[in-house]
Amino acid sequence: MYQDYSQYLQWLQRCIQAQEQRILTLExxxxxxxxxxxxxxxxKAIHIDKIEYKFDQLKVETLEGTLNIGLNPSELSGIEDFAVQNQSLSSPLSPKNQMQRSMxxxxxxxxxxxxxxxxxxQAVQRELNVQPNDEYLSFVKQDIIKQLPSRIEHHLAANSASSRSSxxxxxxxxxxxxxxxxxQNGVMVFFSNLPENLKGMN
Structure with a gap:
């Protein structure tokens, strides 16, 4: 009988040691x-200063990108700072009138x-010897539609600023x-920058 208790206590001690070891490993x-x-x-977050692409070494298989109307990225190099002082700006038009003008x-x-x-x-494609393609027209139109609200807002804001100054x-x-x-300028820039293999004409 004592032997059974002794074996049981040894087994219990081994179980406790195994549990202690497992707890230590988990800790x-x-x-x-x-x-x-x-x-x-x-x-710190990774900061990338400048990435240069060599487009003449790329093979373009699909037509994707952005048609920029208004400011072009190349024109942004001369712009240093758009900081505006904290001033109260008064708009000559009510929000309702502004919305009606925008619409x-x-x-x-x-x-x-x-x-x-x-x-x-079509005129730009003829001028630049680009093969006519309905996909170009659809792509250009969709891109313009995406940018249109922000461009209208830009012109209305500029209009509002000029109305305060004159x-x-x-x-x-x-x-x-x-x-x-x-x-029109955006369409010309878009087709001018098409890779030769997408123009479809020699």
Whole structure:
């Protein structure tokens, strides 16, 4: 009988030692994870200064990208700082009137995209010897539509600023004409920068 108790106590002691060993292993693993998390939190974010691409070495198989209307990235190099002092800005138009102007301009540009943009694209394609392709027109139109709200907002803000500095404020028609000119310039830049293998003509 004592032998049974002795064996039982030995078995119990081995179980306790195994549990203690397992707890120690888990505590060590937990401590290591805490240290790893602390190291990850202390690391600074990676900062990349400049990436240069050599486009003449790329083979383009799909047409993707952005058609820039308005400011082009190449024009941004001369712009140093857009900082604005904390000043209270007063808008001569109420938000309702501003929204109505924006909608009127947007409708006019949508009509222009439906009626005149195909002609503009065809003319530029002929001028630059680019094979006509309906996918280009669709791509250009979708890209312009994505950028249109921000460009209208930009022109209305510039209009608002000029109205504070002078009596003569540009009409909606002038803003519409400025947007049309930006679109035409953007189409020309887009097709000018197409790789030769996508132009489809020699």
């Amino acid at each position: 060590n693993a937990l401590q290591k994870m805490k240290e790893d998390i602390k190291l990850v939190n202390e690391k 009127k301009i947007e409708e006019a540009i949508y009509r222009y995209l439906e009626t005149d943009l195909p002609l503009v694209v 009596e003569n404020t540009p009409s909606d028609e002038l803003i519409i004409e400025a947007l049309k000119k930006e679109i």
